[in-house]
Amino acid sequence: METIAAFANGFMDLFRAGSETFIAWVTGIIPLVVIMMTAVNSLIKLIGEDRVNNVAEFATKYTVTRYTILPVLAVIFLCNPMCYTFGRFVEEKHKPAFYDAAVSFVHPVTGLFPHANGGELFVYMGIAAGITQLGLSLGDLAVRYFIVGVIVILIRGIVTDRIYAHMSSKK
């Protein structure tokens, strides 16, 4: 009888640890994310897509802005996955590189703007949870993640552009 009871307790413990994690996340992460997402979503609706489109059209002209400002705007304003529709502003030969830049930004953006990719928060938040547990602040990590993200998508855009140009010239 005692063995069965011990087994039952052990079985419940297996899930109790999970429930504690769940409570910590629901109370610790969700309220802030919900308010932030609502605020940014409202702002985006107030600014309107037309104004963003004007900036986007300008940003496609130069290599540097095409793989920095354009994908960053796209991801923040249209979110994953509609951000890729900004590819329509880009010349045909730059479309693969633009997609590569935009998709590579959908996680670095979540540190500062979680609304942009609500479905995939835990790439950042999973790691950030460990930092919080150590009692360190997240601002520094979020800002650096964002900055490095912008640098990486610029490099990615340029490299993919070259590779695509090379492949299409061969064909």
Next chain:
Amino acid sequence: MAYKAVTIKAGKGGFGGPLTLVPTDTRNKVVSITGGGIHPIAAKIAEMTGCPAVDGFSTGVPDNEIMVAIVDCGGTARCGVYPKKRIFTVNVLPVGQTGPLARFITEDIYVSAVDESCISYADASAAAPKPSAGTPTNPATAPKTKAQAKEEIAKMNEGKEKNLATRIGIAIGGIVNKFYAAGRETIDITVKTILPFMAFVSMILGIISASGAGDVIANTISPIASTLPGMLIVSFICAIPFISPVLGPGAVIAQVVGTLLGVQIGLGNIPPQYALPALFAIDAQVGCDFIPVGMSLGEAEPETIELGVPAILYSRVITGPIAVLIAYVFSIGLYS
């Protein structure tokens, strides 16, 4: 043409349908967007209808030629993109209305958890009057009633001059409505996407920590993730062109690995400044499963997509490790 119509119903735990697919001379491609290759379900539908099956991952297909898209989407993007374009979508995974595009995933355009037993020949009477656009109603009558309704509304509004107070009221109402819509969108994504993910990951984490498997992970992952060469290797593996599209879907793997690493950072097994390079090491494959769909959203030509997919996959092998290096440089001075 010897095309045959088929009916597809939802499988166990699935959502939507039944869909009746009627191939026409232009709209007849069965497109499989399942990370490369033709999925068995796509092959089965192609065989039964007599339509060609196309690997949407390596070949671009114009939207107006797609009769049905077969996806294996876990719930973020692909399952919503095609319904948004009003293209019939068959998901082989049991995914319902989720993700940022959940509102487009409706029963008349989408069916999920499909296996081979769900597909059957449509009987002739059901298939005949159905246009490829997917609306079961007669298209000749539907627009007419809509136009009539519009006319009536226009008549009702006639002769009503809006004064200043009304206009201010309408403007404020519009702004408040925007806030409200933003809130609703946020709660939608929290309930449909964030909470389910939290539930599933906290269950896994709980079992790992309570069962003692956590020590094994700590002993294997931590040494790799707390050195620069270790992380470069991880990013390289994630970026290998035939692995990256498989690791991609829904970023589920990156998210689970991120959470596991977070636990190790919290326990002090990995120094906190390694958080930044680790974020890039585990994410070299980001979006590699979604390349053709993402580019078609940007209105890229099929030929561009065909060459663009390998271009991006090769590029990642170079830029994946570079990203880790840059992040490593930027992590100097972080939390020290």
